[in-house]
Amino acid sequence: xxHWGMVCCLTLEWVALAVWVGGMIVLSGAVxxxxxxxxxxxxxxxxxxxxxxxxxxxxxxxxxVVLAGALVVRWLSGEAHVAVRKSEIIVLAxxxxxxxxxxMVLHPEAAALQLQAFSMKxxxxxxxxxxxxxxxxxxxxxxxxxxxxLGLLLIGMKAKRMLEYDGK
Numbered sequence: 001x002x003h004w005g006m007v008c009c010l011t012l013e014w015v016a017l018a019v020w021v022g023g024m025i026v027l028s029g030a031v032x033x034x035x036x037x038x039x040x041x042x043x044x045x046x047x048x049x050x051x052x053x054x055x056x057x058x059x060x061x062x063x064x065v066v067l068a069g070a071l072v073v074r075w076l077s078g079e080a081h082v083a084v085r086k087s088e089i090i091v092l093a094x095x096x097x098x099x100x101x102x103x104m105v106l107h108p109e110a111a112a113l114q115l116q117a118f119s120m121k122x123x124x125x126x127x128x129x130x131x132x133x134x135x136x137x138x139x140x141x142x143x144x145x146x147x148x149x150l151g152l153l154l155i156g157m158k159a160k161r162m163l164e165y166d167g168k
Contacts, residue, residue: 009074014158017067017155024148057099064095071092087157102143110133110140
């Protein structure tokens with residue numbers, strides 16, 4: 001592969017990791033607090049966040065494709081300085097599996113429970129629906145944080161590999 005091709009591949013890989021990790025940091029550290037400190041009620045703020053996370057999910061799916069593609073390109077190149085390590089494959093595969101569980105299973109369930117809770121008129125039924133919704137949100141939040149830590153780990157692994165390469 002030409003040098004410029006590998007530069008493009010690695011650049012796309014770093015951007016994909018920045019989107020994945022940076023997106024979660026921005027959502028957790030800025031968007032969520034801003035929504036609940038700005039929007040008038042739980043319903044409008046909750047719906048906004050649901051849509052924001054759906055947008056983030058689309059970015060994560062794209063980032064997954066880029067990261068997997070870059071990994072394959074680096075592996076096929078056979079170049080030692082961009083070699084794919086087993087630990088990198090394991091971390092990325094775990095991140096993708098977690099993302100699939102969130103995007104395909106847990107988030108749709110949470111969104112449906114949220115809509116159900118918002119549509120309830122009876123306060124008792126509304127409270128029960130919100131409790132069911134928040135029970136689903138707990139594992140989702142935990143999985144997001146695990147994926148954030150894994151993404152940071154993957155960035156660290158790549159940085160370490162770059163520092164270890166001595167030009168041979």
